Amino acid sequence: MNKNKATILVVDDTRYNLQILSDMLANQNYHVLEATSGSIAINLAQEYIPKLILLDIKMPDMNGYEVCTNLKSNPITQQIPIIFISAIEDVEEKIEAFAVGGVDFINKPFHLIEVLARVETHLRISSLQAQLLEQTKLLEMQNHSLQKELSNLTGFDWALYAELQKANDCGEFILFYQPIVNLKTDLITGFEALIRWHHPERGIVYPDLFVPLVETTDLIYPIGRWVLKSACEQLRIWQQHFPNYIDLTMSINVSTKQLTEFNIVEFISEILFDYKIKPHCLKLEITEGTVMGDREHTLQILYQLKELGIQFCIDDFGTGYSSLRRLTDFPIDILKIDRSFINNDEWVIVKAIGSLAFVLGKSIVVEGIETIAQLNMLKSLFSSSLRDCYGQGYLFAKPLNSELAFELLAGNQSFTLDIATGNEL
Numbered sequence: 001m002n003k004n005k006a007t008i009l010v011v012d013d014t015r016y017n018l019q020i021l022s023d024m025l026a027n028q029n030y031h032v033l034e035a036t037s038g039s040i041a042i043n044l045a046q047e048y049i050p051k052l053i054l055l056d057i058k059m060p061d062m063n064g065y066e067v068c069t070n071l072k073s074n075p076i077t078q079q080i081p082i083i084f085i086s087a088i089e090d091v092e093e094k095i096e097a098f099a100v101g102g103v104d105f106i107n108k109p110f111h112l113i114e115v116l117a118r119v120e121t122h123l124r125i126s127s128l129q130a131q132l133l134e135q136t137k138l139l140e141m142q143n144h145s146l147q148k149e150l151s152n153l154t155g156f157d158w159a160l161y162a163e164l165q166k167a168n169d170c171g172e173f174i175l176f177y178q179p180i181v182n183l184k185t186d187l188i189t190g191f192e193a194l195i196r197w198h199h200p201e202r203g204i205v206y207p208d209l210f211v212p213l214v215e216t217t218d219l220i221y222p223i224g225r226w227v228l229k230s231a232c233e234q235l236r237i238w239q240q241h242f243p244n245y246i247d248l249t250m251s252i253n254v255s256t257k258q259l260t261e262f263n264i265v266e267f268i269s270e271i272l273f274d275y276k277i278k279p280h281c282l283k284l285e286i287t288e289g290t291v292m293g294d295r296e297h298t299l300q301i302l303y304q305l306k307e308l309g310i311q312f313c314i315d316d317f318g319t320g321y322s323s324l325r326r327l328t329d330f331p332i333d334i335l336k337i338d339r340s341f342i343n344n345d346e347w348v349i350v351k352a353i354g355s356l357a358f359v360l361g362k363s364i365v366v367e368g369i370e371t372i373a374q375l376n377m378l379k380s381l382f383s384s385s386l387r388d389c390y391g392q393g394y395l396f397a398k399p400l401n402s403e404l405a406f407e408l409l410a411g412n413q414s415f416t417l418d419i420a421t422g423n424e425l
Helices: 016-027 039-048 064-072 091-101 111-154 158-170 211-216 221-239 264-274 296-308 324-329 339-343 347-359 372-381 404-411
Strands: 007-011 031-035 052-056 081-088 106-107 171-181 188-199 203-205 249-253 282-286 310-316 334-337 363-366 389-391
Touching: 016 031, 031 039, 039 052, 039 064, 052 064, 052 111, 052 211, 081 091, 081 111, 081 363, 106 111, 106 310, 106 334, 111 158, 111 211, 158 188, 158 221, 171 221, 171 404, 188 221, 188 404, 211 221, 221 249, 221 264, 221 282, 221 389, 221 404, 249 310, 264 296, 264 372, 296 310, 339 347, 347 363, 347 372, 372 389
Parallel strands: 007 031, 007 052, 052 081, 081 106, 188 249, 249 282, 282 310, 310 334, 334 363, 363 389
Antiparallel strands: 171 188, 171 389, 188 203
């Protein structure tokens, strides 16, 4: 280390100690700053950013602990190593020195050789830490560049994968909840849990930008378990708070990889027990692709879960290639009609799917209801089976955070609509 470039701030209200320490350090070619009070020390530290501070504790205007706390709370000075020098013998006071951010403690009366050795040691440590930080930043830049190049070659977004790993570790995922309404009673009967990524820089990131990658990698296991646990915990809170919603349901999307996860049945069983959730209040939404996969293995897992009393729903039904035979083989309770049929006014297909569901003894959930005209059409198509018909869409409510969903339940809102005027009654 080039000592000519190392600035050290010495803080002591005793002129004799200040002079001895300053002369010793100057003789070793250090640049020395002197302060006889805490306030002067703080000003000098902020202006010159010394490499190290030797700090007395007992001073009249501001003690050393207060000075250290001030410097450590300031981003400009918080990385400066501080060595306390004091005649204090009390062990608790010494512990306090380290608690507020000190890196070392030297007793008075001090030996100059000891002071110099400790100063040089901590300057070296500080220098190595700074080099390590620079190397870490350089490696992160190189890693980002390599990930980008690898993504271009393989088509896999490694940078996003790394971001999602960090997001999971830092708890950046949150759940929103969209109500599901029975078309006979016009009352909320449940919610669908929808994941969002609360990115520290980009804000709310919607699932279509990250869920496809999650579902094809090992990230689906920790994130999927978090979703199941968090949604059931929220459901229990609502059920306990609102007696009228004791049978409120929670619909949660699960992927094929999740169903093949080791101990998934045991995990879900523990959640139901821990949060005292009635099994029929949990609805697991699977895709048509799930029932098109490994038939025997999938059947085994689904029936084990079904024995717990859980309900199953096929999500976005009609957009894939489901075998109708599998609708009877698999323990499916609900068909969820994809929003695309509603948006495109394909009411013949909607009617056909609904009729099929009712014949097989299943209920339906219609996604994407956004207008009163669409709701009226659905009620007209299924007028004799409305008790088994459920709706979901912006006409009722967009996905809500837990606080807004709580307020919606607190209002005990009925979504009864006046067919003629389109106004809520």
